[in-house]
Amino acid sequence: MTDLSKLFSSADILVVDDNPVNVELLIDLLEDEGYSCIEGMTDALKVEARVHNKRPDLILLDIRMPGINGLELLELLNRTWGEETPAVIVLTAQIDEATRHQALQLGAQDFLTKPFNHIEVLQRIRNTLQLQRLLSDRQEKTNLLESLVAERTQELRILSRQDSLTKLPNRQVILETIEQLRRKNCDLLTFFIALEGLDEIGRLHGYEVTDQALCALSGKVQQLTQLPIRLLGVWSTEQWVLLCETEVSESQAERIAQCILEAIQAPLSLQLLSVHVRARVGVSGSSAQRNAEQMVRMAAVALPTQDGQWQGYNQVLESSLLRKNQLSDALYNAIDNNELHLLYQPKIDVRTGAVRGVEALLRWNHPEYGRISPMEFIPIAEANCYITTIGQWVIDEAISALLRWREHGAVDEYFTVAVNVASAQLMQAHFADDLIAKMQQSGLPMHALELEVTESDLMQDMQLAVQQLQCLAAAGLRIAIDDFGTGYSSLAYLKVLPVAVIKIDRTFISEMHVNTQDQRLTSTVIDMARHFQFTTVAEGVEEPEQFKLLQAMGCDLIQGFLFAPPLAEPMMLQLVASGFAETPAFSA
Ligand code: C2E
Ligand code: MG
Ligand code: MG
Numbered sequence: 001m002t003d004l005s006k007l008f009s010s011a012d013i014l015v016v017d018d019n020p021v022n023v024e025l026l027i028d029l030l031e032d033e034g035y036s037c038i039e040g041m042t043d044a045l046k047v048e049a050r051v052h053n054k055r056p057d058l059i060l061l062d063i064r065m066p067g068i069n070g071l072e073l074l075e076l077l078n079r080t081w082g083e084e085t086p087a088v089i090v091l092t093a094q095i096d097e098a099t100r101h102q103a104l105q106l107g108a109q110d111f112l113t114k115p116f117n118h119i120e121v122l123q124r125i126r127n128t129l130q131l132q133r134l135l136s137d138r139q140e141k142t143n144l145l146e147s148l149v150a151e152r153t154q155e156l157r158i159l160s161r162q163d164s165l166t167k168l169p170n171r172q173v174i175l176e177t178i179e180q181l182r183r184k185n186c187d188l189l190t191f192f193i194a195l196e197g198l199d200e201i202g203r204l205h206g207y208e209v210t211d212q213a214l215c216a217l218s219g220k221v222q223q224l225t226q227l228p229i230r231l232l233g234v235w236s237t238e239q240w241v242l243l244c245e246t247e248v249s250e251s252q253a254e255r256i257a258q259c260i261l262e263a264i265q266a267p268l269s270l271q272l273l274s275v276h277v278r279a280r281v282g283v284s285g286s287s288a289q290r291n292a293e294q295m296v297r298m299a300a301v302a303l304p305t306q307d308g309q310w311q312g313y314n315q316v317l318e319s320s321l322l323r324k325n326q327l328s329d330a331l332y333n334a335i336d337n338n339e340l341h342l343l344y345q346p347k348i349d350v351r352t353g354a355v356r357g358v359e360a361l362l363r364w365n366h367p368e369y370g371r372i373s374p375m376e377f378i379p380i381a382e383a384n385c386y387i388t389t390i391g392q393w394v395i396d397e398a399i400s401a402l403l404r405w406r407e408h409g410a411v412d413e414y415f416t417v418a419v420n421v422a423s424a425q426l427m428q429a430h431f432a433d434d435l436i437a438k439m440q441q442s443g444l445p446m447h448a449l450e451l452e453v454t455e456s457d458l459m460q461d462m463q464l465a466v467q468q469l470q471c472l473a474a475a476g477l478r479i480a481i482d483d484f485g486t487g488y489s490s491l492a493y494l495k496v497l498p499v500a501v502i503k504i505d506r507t508f509i510s511e512m513h514v515n516t517q518d519q520r521l522t523s524t525v526i527d528m529a530r531h532f533q534f535t536t537v538a539e540g541v542e543e544p545e546q547f548k549l550l551q552a553m554g555c556d557l558i559q560g561f562l563f564a565p566p567l568a569e570p571m572m573l574q575l576v577a578s579g580f581a582e583t584p585a586f587s588a
Pocket of ligand 2: 359
């Protein structure tokens with residue numbers, strides 16, 4: 001027995017011939033060669049059933065047979081088994097060209113011509129089995145590869161539809177789910193959840209803690225089983241969308257939003273740490289006209305600005321967002337289009353009535369939108385970081401205005417101009433150095449420029465802010481705390497900050513003549529400022545009574561409509577020239 005025959009000795013071979021002598025002959029031959037699994041069949045009609053029971057590796061098939069001939073049987077097998085039809089070697093006596101072609105067409109692998117040449121028979125059988133083995137090995141490998149690819153495709157499909165960290169469904173799934181529910185006319189509330197404070201947690205404890213917090217929070221929200229949650233998904237790392245299949249009503253929105261806020265804002269224990277994430281929630285309700293993308297967008301538009309709050313979508317929010325976008329775009333060209341200018345509001349010496357300086361206040365006049373209040377456009381400029389460019393422009397304008405006034409002798413050498421500085425400006429690494437260089441270049445004394453910063457701005461990054469301000473103060477610029485009393489008022493930071501001026505906020509001044517509490521607070525601030533040798537400025541003085549009280553308390557400077565609103569340069573310079581000593585407020 002040859003090595004190759006050994007390899008195939010267990011191959012299942014079926015010999016089909018109506019002549020039992022031929023069957024016998026072939027079986028003997030094959031058995032002698034070492035094949036152990038051979039079956040002979042003289043009734044061709046039973047072959048199909050045998051193949052069904054046990055599919056042979058090879059059929060040696062006679063052509064001319066009663067009942068069903070070889071070709072018909074081959075055709076039948078092909079029909080039933082298709083590509084899985086066992087290999088067939090056709091046994092023939094004389095065969096014409098047409099029959100040969102037909103057999104090949106039906107998938108016959110080879111022919112054996114009677115009378116059989118033994119060596120040839122064995123060789124052809126081996127060849128066919130070997131070819132079959134190769135084909136089936138290849139098929140096996142192809143099948144394996146196909147199943148691996150299918151598995152991986154499925155994995156990738158899942159991955160492409162979920163957030164890699166929390167494993168929550170992603171945007172695509174969120175939108176598809178809303179769309180599906182919408183098609184079924186389901187009532188749906190969409191909650192847009194903005195998570196806050198994660199960046200601080202990351203900076204403080206490391207970003208793995210942020211990741212842990214996100215995973216823990218996703219678990220917590222999903223466990224709110226009392227809510228009709230359809231899906232919690234990730235819109236972006238710190239923005240999630242929760243879909244609830246429920247009646248669209250204010251009370252439902254409120255109940256669910258409160259639950260979400262409570263779950264997220266409760267202290268979170270992560271190993272040895274307790275961290276605190278905050279959240280804001282915007283809500284939109286389904287309606288026939290709103291598609292999935294709109295539902296999410298509306299919920300996002302509804303996000304309140306304050307942490308711990310929720311808000312439902314309404315048209316006013318939409319128009320205010322639209323206006324913000326329009327202004328944001330328009331602001332981009334405001335400097336180039338010459339739409340900005342400064343007004344100057346005098347600060348009056350309480351003792352003498354002299355104008356000791358001015359605060360430069362920015363104004364924006366847009367050809368289409370008209371005059372836009374700084375209360376409206378400064379926050380927009382801050383949000384898109386355009387404030388640094390605008391702030392630079394304000395400083396340049398203020399410096400050149402002061403140079404001009406000094407040149408014309410309109411103001412004395414002690415006259416100051418104050419500019420408001422936003423936190424984004426202080427966060428620029430070179431802010432202090434650049435400003436000092438600019439002042440040196442201008443030839444102005446450093447004390448002529450005052451920088452008004454608010455307490456809340458300072459709190460954003462105290463360390464960097466303090467560095468910059470110390471640098472500026474050391475060079476001689478004056479630092480003023482604006483809106484004092486409205487931010488995270490803390491005496492502690494007054495010790496570390498190089499403050500020269502405190503501007504008491506209008507909210508304390510406006511009621512002080514009728515509210516003893518405000519009066520006491522203002523008086524305390526003035527006393528304290530004197531102790532630290534800060535100059536005090538009272539903002540928003542409108543009433544003579546307020547002025548009198550501030551005078552009595554020893555406040556240094558007054559800024560307010562009682563004396564002058566923010567003014568254009570010529571008008572302001574007139575008031576500098578005349579002073580206020582002769583006005584009723586002083587002479588009374
Ligand atoms: P602020 O720095 O506290 O400026 C004082 C604001 O109070 C000014 O409002 C001024 O017009 C107003 N005001 C002054 N006296 C009175 C008064 O007696 N009664 C009342 N009711 N209001 C008075 P304005 O000009 O609308 O500016 C608002 C805020 O916009 C400023 O508050 C400041 O925070 C910001 N801002 C203005 N210009 C700039 C700027 O160039 N850069 C930056 N970053 N912020 C600016
Ligand atoms: Mg100010
Ligand atoms: Mg102020």
